[in-house]
Amino acid sequence: MTLASALIRAHIRERLAAALALPIVALAASSIAMAGEPVTIRIDNFTFGPETVTVAPGTKVIWINGDDIPHTVVSQTKLFRSKALDTDDRYTFTFDAPGEYPYFCSLHPHMTGKVVVKAPAG
Amino acid sequence: MHDPTDPNDDPTRPSRRGALECMVWAGTGLLWTLGGGLPRAVGLERALAAEASPAPFSFLQISDSHVGFNKPANPDALGTLREAVEKIRTLPQKPSFIIHTGDISHLSKDREFDDADQILRETGVPMFYVPGEHDLLDDEPGRAYLDRYGKGSRGAGWYSFDQNGVHFIGLVNVVDLKAGGLGNLGAEQLDWLEKDIAGLSSSKPIVVFAHIPLWTVYPEWGWGTQDGARALALLKRFGSVTVLNGHIHQIIQKVEGTIAFHTARSTAFPQPAPGSAPSPGPMKVPAGELRQHLGIASVSLVHGNEPLAVIDTPLAG
Numbered sequence: 001m002t003l004a005s006a007l008i009r010a011h012i013r014e015r016l017a018a019a020l021a022l023p024i025v026a027l028a029a030s031s032i033a034m035a036g037e038p039v040t041i042r043i044d045n046f047t048f049g050p051e052t053v054t055v056a057p058g059t060k061v062i063w064i065n066g067d068d069i070p071h072t073v074v075s076q077t078k079l080f081r082s083k084a085l086d087t088d089d090r091y092t093f094t095f096d097a098p099g100e101y102p103y104f105c106s107l108h109p110h111m112t113g114k115v116v117v118k119a120p121a122g
Numbered sequence: 123m124h125d126p127t128d129p130n131d132d133p134t135r136p137s138r139r140g141a142l143e144c145m146v147w148a149g150t151g152l153l154w155t156l157g158g159g160l161p162r163a164v165g166l167e168r169a170l171a172a173e174a175s176p177a178p179f180s181f182l183q184i185s186d187s188h189v190g191f192n193k194p195a196n197p198d199a200l201g202t203l204r205e206a207v208e209k210i211r212t213l214p215q216k217p218s219f220i221i222h223t224g225d226i227s228h229l230s231k232d233r234e235f236d237d238a239d240q241i242l243r244e245t246g247v248p249m250f251y252v253p254g255e256h257d258l259l260d261d262e263p264g265r266a267y268l269d270r271y272g273k274g275s276r277g278a279g280w281y282s283f284d285q286n287g288v289h290f291i292g293l294v295n296v297v298d299l300k301a302g303g304l305g306n307l308g309a310e311q312l313d314w315l316e317k318d319i320a321g322l323s324s325s326k327p328i329v330v331f332a333h334i335p336l337w338t339v340y341p342e343w344g345w346g347t348q349d350g351a352r353a354l355a356l357l358k359r360f361g362s363v364t365v366l367n368g369h370i371h372q373i374i375q376k377v378e379g380t381i382a383f384h385t386a387r388s389t390a391f392p393q394p395a396p397g398s399a400p401s402p403g404p405m406k407v408p409a410g411e412l413r414q415h416l417g418i419a420s421v422s423l424v425h426g427n428e429p430l431a432v433i434d435t436p437l438a439g
Contacts, residue, residue, distance in 0.1 A: 045401035046343070068193040068404050070229060070259065076301050084259040086229060087193065104301035107255045110344040112302050 038062050038092075041113065043071050043085070043105075048113030056120050060094045071111065076102045179286040182210060182217040182247075182420040183331070185368030186388035188256065189238040190228035195404030196412060199228070199390035203241050205437050206389040206418050210245050217420055218285065219247050223368035223386060224254025224296065224333030230266055239270070253279055254333040254369060255296040264297065280311050282318050289322060291315065293332040295347045305334030305347035312352055324359045331366040337376065337383055340396035345370050354381060364421075370402070372415075373434050387417040387434065413438030 038060040042049045044067060055061065063073045065085040073082040073091050079101065082091035095101065095117045105111035184206060191199040210217070220242070227234035242249055251271040253264065260266040264278055275281040278294040293315070295305035307315075319328070330336065336353060338346030347353075357363045363381040371393035376383040391404040392415035399405065407415055417436040 046403065047401070067401070068195065070256070074301075083261070084229060102301065106299055107259075108344050109299040109301055109303045110342070 040064060042066055043111075046071075046105075046108055046111055048103075048105075048111060051112070052114045052116060054116040054118055055095060057096055057098055057117055058094065059117070060092055061115055063091045065089050070107065071105045072107055073103055074106045076104060081106075179288075180215055180217050180420060181285075182213075182220045182418060183223060183366050183386050184210075184220055184242075184389060184418050185223040185386040186225040186254065186371055186390055187222070187238055188225050188228040188388065188390035190231060190234035191390050191404075193391075193404060195391040195406045196416075200237055200241070202413070202416055202437060203238065203389045205413070206416070207241050207244050209418060209435065209437060210420075213420060217247055220245060220249050221290075221292075221331050221366065222249060222251045223331050223366060224252050225256040225368065225388075225390075226251065226254070226271075228256055228390075230257055230259035232266065235266065235270055250283075250290070250292060250331075251279075252292045252294055252332055253296055255299075258296060276314055277308075277311055280314065288327045288329055289319070291318065291328065291330045293330060293336070293353065295332045295334045295336070295350070300348070303348045304338070304341060304344050305332075305336075305350065307347060307349050307353055312349065312356075315353055316356055319356060319360075322360075325361055327362040327364075328357060328360050329364045329366065330357065333367065334369045335367040335374075335383070335385055336365050337378075339370060339374055339385070343396065343402040345396065345402070357381065366419075370396075371405075373419075384419070386419045387415065387436070389416050389418065389437070392416065 039053055039055050039062070041053060041061060041063045043063060043065040046067065046069075048063075053061065063082070063085070065071050065087060068087055070084040070086050070089075072084055073080070073093075075081060080093045080103070084107070085091055095115055098117045098119055101115040101117065103113055103115070187203045187206075188199045189203060196202060210220070222242070226238045253267045253271070257267045258264045268275070268279055272279045275292075278297045280292055280294045282289060282291045284290070293307060293311065295307050297306070298308055299306050322328075330353070332347070334347055335345055336347045336350035338350070340346070354365075358379070358381075361380055365381060365383045367383070367385045368388070370385050371388035371391065372385065372395065373387060374383075374385045392407060392412075393402050394405045405415075414436050417434055419434050
């Protein structure tokens with residue numbers, strides 16, 4: 001095998017690999033959007049952060065309380081309600097249906113947040 | 123103004139209303155006198171001299187003991203409650219009873235309530251409670267509180283009683299809070315309040331106590347009560363109304379017409395002054411200074427026409 005033909009073969013292999021890899025990457029990207037990695041909302045300084053998150057249907061949302069004071073995560077439409085979360089406690093809820101889900105802390109009701117569930121575009 | 127037709131208005135006899143016009147609080151070592159609605163501080167020595175004649179009736183306010191709290195702002199909230207009770211036991215005049223304005227426990231656990239009860243029992247005087255939001259964190263919110271402290275109360279734990287001619291009203295403003303809102307009394311409790319005071323003479327001194335301040339201290343931190351103004355409107359006709367609250371772990375006072383507002387210190391941990399920190403969370407102070415930020419308040423009703431006077435006592439300093 002000449003050096004030139006070896007280079008061409010290598011090039012073809014790379015192109016082939018890239019061609020094969022492309023749909024896999026695309027599939028992976030769309031599966032992130034569909035199933036969703038868990039999304040974390042921090043509770044620090046009596047604030048939900050980020051205050052609004054937008055996620056795909058089926059996404060698991062995890063709240064973690066970083067304050068020295070307990071907080072709760074309570075849906076304004078009574079869809080979900082955590083127990084009191086002490087420092088470092090977590091609460092998880094999986095959002096299946098598209099829509100807007102406003103919530104608040106029932107102990108400190110000035111603390112509000114929103115989860116927006118939206119199917120990815122395309 | 124003197125009214126000869128009012129038997130309570132005999133200037134030679136101190137009236138109930140006159141009795142409440144001078145309320146002495148044991149406190150920071152400063153006596154706050156309110157003349158013309160403007161607070162003026164005088165030194166503790168003068169305050170003690172003014173107290174020379176013993177008051178006929180006094181009670182004490184304790185608040186926000188947060189038993190179970192063990193975070194850096196105070197790793198031993200039970201210990202500081204114990205110190206507060208020691209302080210109460212050494213008061214020269216034993217209070218007739220103690221009002222606890224809520225957040226007895228930190229997480230509403232049986233063990234926390236047990237510990238609080240055991241220590242507060244050592245005061246040897248009757249206790250009256252209203253719940254804070256930290257006392258309603260059990261699985262069936264408020265069940266544990268009502269089972270322990272709710273005897274004879276209505277709804278979420280509100281009630282009233284009379285003592286030495288003063289009408290005391292305990293209100294609950296920590297249940298059914300609405301998103302984006304403040305403390306909440308609710309229509310049922312306001313209806314009850316209206317009926318409760320309907321038959322009372324306007325000269326009857328009133329003391330109202332609740333956990334969250336009934337007036338708006340700082341809405342950005344939720345320090346106020348959404349429908350508090352409705353309760354205060356019902357109380358407007360009374361000549362002397364004193365509102366005692368907790369929740370904000372610091373002393374804030376205000377006089378509006380015939381209504382005097384006071385918030386008490388916590389026995390567990392201090393919170394920052396409104397807007398002075400990123401959040402109202404527990405304020406960590408140098409260990410040696412903690413007890414200057416914790417304390418109790420004692421209220422004495424003394425006969426005479428002195429203006430309202432206020433003192434608060436820290437655990438140390």
